[in-house]
Amino acid sequence: MKKKILGAAMTLAAAVSMSLLAIPSATAVDDSLDDSLAVTAVEETTDDATPEAGDETLPSEDSGISVRQATGCPRGYACLWQYKDYRGYPWNTSSHRATVGGNLNNNSNSAAANGRCKKTYFYDNDDLTGHYFYLASQHRVGGNYQDPFLRNGAGKGPFAHENWENRIGSIKFDDCK
Numbered sequence: 001m002k003k004k005i006l007g008a009a010m011t012l013a014a015a016v017s018m019s020l021l022a023i024p025s026a027t028a029v030d031d032s033l034d035d036s037l038a039v040t041a042v043e044e045t046t047d048d049a050t051p052e053a054g055d056e057t058l059p060s061e062d063s064g065i066s067v068r069q070a071t072g073c074p075r076g077y078a079c080l081w082q083y084k085d086y087r088g089y090p091w092n093t094s095s096h097r098a099t100v101g102g103n104l105n106n107n108s109n110s111a112a113a114n115g116r117c118k119k120t121y122f123y124d125n126d127d128l129t130g131h132y133f134y135l136a137s138q139h140r141v142g143g144n145y146q147d148p149f150l151r152n153g154a155g156k157g158p159f160a161h162e163n164w165e166n167r168i169g170s171i172k173f174d175d176c177k
Contacts, residue, residue, distance in 0.1 A: 080108035112146040117176035131159040
């Protein structure tokens with residue numbers, strides 16, 4: 001019992017000393033059955049920022065790796081956004097074959113597929129011809145369903161390595177069952 005009281009007093013003294021030195025800390029005491037006392041440091045966070053929905057804990061944007069996942073692409077749809085990282089004006093379609101409409105025809109910089117078919121093809125011409133890449137369906141396949149930055153290539157296919165920034169003119173769902 002004396003060990004526990006002495007240990008608690010030492011923990012309190014250490015916490016007071018650290019607070020006087022302006023060193024942030026928090027402690028947790030482990031009361032185990034063998035009557036020993038262990039003090040475990042707990043990391044204290046001071047960041048008040050609340051991440052947006054869809055944000056991940058990944059390297060910073062300076063690293064060239066996207067830190068945001070596609071959000072807002074409904075099940076059964078293919079989606080495009082005006083800017084990289086799924087930002088700006090969105091456009092989506094659930095039509096089996098569609099010409100990209102509005103301001104995003106040949107003016108999109110990120111894409112996602114959440115169709116009811118296994119693959120979504122993105123073509124550089126308005127009539128489902130020309131070079132293309134495809135993304136798997138998030139809903140049907142679960143992987144390789146989004147691309148946050150079309151400039152550095154996109155998805156899979158023989159032309160996937162090309163710069164797809166501002167090139168998508170039409171979309172087609174494929175491998176539907």
